[in-house]
Amino acid sequence: MPDIKVLLFDLGGVLLRLNNPQATFGLKTSESEFLDRWLRSPSVRDFERGAIEAETFARSVVGEIDLPYDWREFLF
Numbered sequence: 001m002p003d004i005k006v007l008l009f010d011l012g013g014v015l016l017r018l019n020n021p022q023a024t025f026g027l028k029t030s031e032s033e034f035l036d037r038w039l040r041s042p043s044v045r046d047f048e049r050g051a052i053e054a055e056t057f058a059r060s061v062v063g064e065i066d067l068p069y070d071w072r073e074f075l076f
Contacts, residue, residue: 026068037065 021027021034029037038044043060046052052060058071067074 025065028068029066034065041065 021031022029025034027034041061041064043052043057043064047054047057047061054075055071058074061067062069062071062074
């Protein structure tokens with residue numbers, strides 16, 4: 001059995017809190033609308049469960065959240 005050094009649970013919004021999603025993502029929507037779209041996104045849920053790869057997630061979430069750039073920019 002391998003030595004486990006860290007066990008990390010991300011409870012959503014606990015480890016990362018975006019101070020200004022509009023500035024971070026270049027959004028033209030309100031913070032509450034962005035958060036609503038993020039929380040309702042099937043791609044976000046699938047990615048968090050490990051059901052899809054990063055590229056698939058990026059391709060989908062850019063359209064779902066209406067981000068002002070393409071999926072490649074989102075990944076980087």
